[in-house]
Amino acid sequence: MEAPVARYWEPVEDDVVLCTLCPRRCRIQPGKRGTCRLRENVSGKLIAAAYGRTIALSIDPMEKKPLYHFQPGWAILSVGPNGCNLRCGFCQNYNSSQLEAPTSHVSPEELARMADRPGCRGVSFTYTEPMVWFEYVMDAAEACKARGLATVCVSNAYLEPEPFTELLGVIDAFNFDLKSMSDDFYRDLCGGELKPVLAIIERALDSKVHVEITNLVIPGYNDSPTRLRELCSWIAERNPRTPLHLSRYHPSWRFSDPPTPRKTLLRAWNVAKEAGLEYVYLGNVYAEAKYSDTYCPKCGAALVRRSGYRTELAALDGERCAACGADADFVNL
Ligand code: SF4
Known part of the structure; x- marks a missing residue:
């Protein structure tokens, strides 16, 4: 698939472009990529070269x-x-x-x-x-x-x-x-x-x-x-x-x-x-x-126990502490 034209850039002069996506604001010469190596100036257009x-x-x-x-x-x-x-x-x-x-x-x-x-x-x-x-x-x-x-x-x-x-x-x-x-x-x-x-x-x-x-x-x-x-x-x-x-x-x-x-x-x-x-x-x-582990900010119950990347939902009821009902700052969409 052909890489699409990038967003957040502007032409400068002589086919040079200024990328305005991140604070580096690279000035990119034709045929070159910006510091991130993901965006390339192709004949005066900034291309999202790493798309996909x-x-x-x-x-x-x-x-x-x-x-x-x-x-x-x-x-x-x-x-x-x-x-x-x-x-x-x-x-x-x-x-x-x-x-x-x-x-x-x-x-x-x-x-x-x-x-x-x-x-x-x-x-x-x-x-x-x-x-x-x-x-x-x-x-x-x-x-x-x-x-x-x-x-x-x-x-x-x-x-x-x-x-x-x-x-x-x-x-x-x-x-x-x-x-x-x-x-x-x-x-x-x-x-x-x-x-x-x-x-x-x-x-x-x-x-x-x-x-x-x-x-x-x-x-x-x-x-x-x-x-x-x-x-x-x-x-x-x-x-x-x-x-x-x-x-x-x-x-x-x-x-x-x-x-x-x-x-x-x-x-x-x-x-x-x-x-x-x-x-x-x-x-x-x-x-x-x-x-x-995560402990309830109100009653101190162990809500989630972790060992390496193993996770046990010990006392979590959705986004709340199962023991006292306090909001435990979890997100479940
Ligand atoms: S580092 Fe990448 S995203 Fe940032 S200004 Fe340079 S080309 Fe754009």
Whole structure:
């Protein structure tokens, strides 16, 4: 299938185009692609060159995204493009975000049909950076909606506000990376900026969409209690019931430092709880019940027990605590 003309760009001069989808705002010469490698200038027109081309088609547990408060216990069909608009030196998926990887084509309708099966709740756009796969995500999410399927997006939150508003209309749940509260961190390690990221997450938290946040805890770079407190307080001030996943870093791509020590993760968990966040989880590491299960914010009953990606709905009645009836901040569509 021929790739469609992209949205969110403008001609500049001499067949050069300016992409306005994400804050990078690449000026792209004819025959070249933007930084994300997903959008190409073909004779003065910006083409969504990666439309429908996915690096994987995999049925994953919802908890692997990670989403702990959205359709718990369900599976989801996961897809993602071969590219990203950030350049995080520690990227845990660099093989597909930063390097060329094999892809296969799946049309929006085909994808929705594949996801429409027993036990699978819908489609997750994930792995690399799906928001800059914009045209395909919009079409595939519409195809999912037509079948009553759920849509999930796991993202770095680096997009311009206008296209993001469009995504809010078709995506049911987001997990956003919030890597640090330091602009220097985003500039020096990721080739981006903090401000647009905060603007997108804030916009999502102000809307009705389900939001969870992940922070990859990297020793020596973003794990100081002061910085973590700043990050957790920022979330708590907007909604203290936003689930936060503190994820263990492993050496990857340009980072060879050893993995995050367990005691650093436990310290981060305590900082997050002290900042007032209700639901804080450790990820990418074996974690005792206290750090992986969900407890009722009112009576303390264990609502969901997790072991690895195994999920037991212990005392959850739809979106409420089966013991006391309190709203437990779950979404079941
Ligand atoms: S979406 Fe891609 S091409 Fe467009 S500005 Fe961002 S990185 Fe550049």
